[in-house]
Amino acid sequence: MKERLTVCRDGDPIYDICMETSFEGLKEELAAFHLEKRKICIVTDSNVASLYLDKVKEILSQCCSMVSVFIFPAGEEHKNLDTVRMLYEHLILEHFDRKDMLAALGGGVTGDLCGFAAATYLRGIDFIQIPTTLLSQVDSSIGGKTGVDFADYKNMVGAFHMPRLVYTNLETLLTLPAEQFSSGMGEVIKHGLIQDKAYYEWLKEHRDAVMARDLTTCRQMVFRSNEIKKAVVEKDPTEQGERAYLNFGHTLGHAVEKLKNFTMLHGHCVGLGCVAAARISCLKGTLSETEADDIKHTMVSFELPTTVDSLIWKEVFDATKSDKKMEAGKVKFVLLNGIGDAYVDHSLSEDEIRAGFEAVSL
Numbered sequence: 001m002k003e004r005l006t007v008c009r010d011g012d013p014i015y016d017i018c019m020e021t022s023f024e025g026l027k028e029e030l031a032a033f034h035l036e037k038r039k040i041c042i043v044t045d046s047n048v049a050s051l052y053l054d055k056v057k058e059i060l061s062q063c064c065s066m067v068s069v070f071i072f073p074a075g076e077e078h079k080n081l082d083t084v085r086m087l088y089e090h091l092i093l094e095h096f097d098r099k100d101m102l103a104a105l106g107g108g109v110t111g112d113l114c115g116f117a118a119a120t121y122l123r124g125i126d127f128i129q130i131p132t133t134l135l136s137q138v139d140s141s142i143g144g145k146t147g148v149d150f151a152d153y154k155n156m157v158g159a160f161h162m163p164r165l166v167y168t169n170l171e172t173l174l175t176l177p178a179e180q181f182s183s184g185m186g187e188v189i190k191h192g193l194i195q196d197k198a199y200y201e202w203l204k205e206h207r208d209a210v211m212a213r214d215l216t217t218c219r220q221m222v223f224r225s226n227e228i229k230k231a232v233v234e235k236d237p238t239e240q241g242e243r244a245y246l247n248f249g250h251t252l253g254h255a256v257e258k259l260k261n262f263t264m265l266h267g268h269c270v271g272l273g274c275v276a277a278a279r280i281s282c283l284k285g286t287l288s289e290t291e292a293d294d295i296k297h298t299m300v301s302f303e304l305p306t307t308v309d310s311l312i313w314k315e316v317f318d319a320t321k322s323d324k325k326m327e328a329g330k331v332k333f334v335l336l337n338g339i340g341d342a343y344v345d346h347s348l349s350e351d352e353i354r355a356g357f358e359a360v361s362l
């Protein structure tokens with residue numbers, strides 16, 4: 001059964017998010033783009049290539065005049081301008097022009113990198129997202145944020161560039177390593193926390209089925225997370241206001257990710273950041289201790305870490321300040337007015353942020 005959501009801008013449809021349990025439906029979806037005389041380049045990483053490239057290539061070959069492949073080594077450390085440069089060279093050598101297309105087959109690293117190349121090559125060409133990690137299916141493939149890391153700075157170079165299609169094959173979740181699945185759960189739980197208490201409760205109730213990767217339950221979960229992300233990005237496509245809620249857990253999360261030299265997974269750092277931000281919300285009197293404890297237990301039950309060791313507060317605070325989420329010199333921090341209701345705070349003192357960090361620091 002195929003499920004579909006349409007992401008709009010000012011009421012006009014921009015792209016569909018299509019959910020399936022195979023890659024077969026890609027052919028029908030791409031028919032709408034009339035690619036018979038066009039080229040497509042599948043951008044994928046070394047792990048995903050060995051699992052899904054042959055199948056996707058076979059299907060795309062039925063829709064396009066030529067299918068090219070660009071494979072880069074898996075891992076966040078390759079989400080950088082060096083890889084983008086190699087991709088540009090590949091596209092130039094293969095004579096890709098403005099009417100050709102890129103297809104990101106993989107997780108958030110692939111989607112962010114391929115999307116950025118698509119945003120900038122020849123001042124912008126079309127691309128589609130075929131997300132294969134939970135994190136990319138529920139979060140990074142939607143919304144058009146693309147980019148790469150620069151030096152030690154995460155997502156420091158980027159562009160907004162909407163995909164023409166997001167095609168999710170839920171079955172790819174079945175090959176995902178356990179820690180990657182729980183990393184995706186960090187963003188899923190975040191969706192409930194910022195926007196939808198009932199969804200957060202549903203996640204807790206369906207914990208066993210989710211962790212067993214029952215595809216019917218995962219489909220409901222991915223669909224609801226997609227609805228939440230879609231609603232937020234539609235209201236605020238370029239992050240002027242409400243989209244900032246999606247950064248819940250990310251301010252301290254990004255600092256930890258950076259100071260741990262990207263050895264901890266993104267969604268795990270986000271989970272930690274959510275627990276810390278919940279504690280700060282308690283200090284501010286907008287969240288109860290019971291709710292903050294509940295958030296921590298939920299993270300644990302979905303196999304997310306809730307503590308981190310060997311970090312020095314001064315370095316964490318400096319990293320927090322150098323994160324992009326600053327406005328007029330103040331850290332823009334997303335907090336909770338209770339579970340399911342996020343707000344932005346610009347007034348946190350260093351001591352308040354430190355208290356949040358200490359709640360997750362060993």
Ligand SMILES: NC(=O)c1ccc[n+]([C@@H]2O[C@H](COP(=O)([O-])OP(=O)(O)OC[C@H]3O[C@@H](n4cnc5c(N)ncnc54)[C@H](O)[C@@H]3O)[C@@H](O)[C@H]2O)c1
Pocket residue numbers: 045046047048051074075076079106107108109110112132133134135136139140141142143144145146155172173174175176177180183266267
């Ligand atoms: N653009 C956005 O809005 C946005 C939002 C959230 C996160 N992100 C970015 O997303 C990135 C993290 O994404 P990610 O967690 O998907 O990481 P990832 O792309 O590195 O994928 C994680 C690992 O899983 C492997 N993999 C992918 N699919 C697989 C499958 N089906 N089976 C087995 N292995 C598979 C990959 O090769 C990789 O080793 C970060 O760079 C983060 O900054 C972007």
Ligand SMILES: [Zn+2]
Pocket residue numbers: 139187250266270
């Ligand atoms: Zn994230």
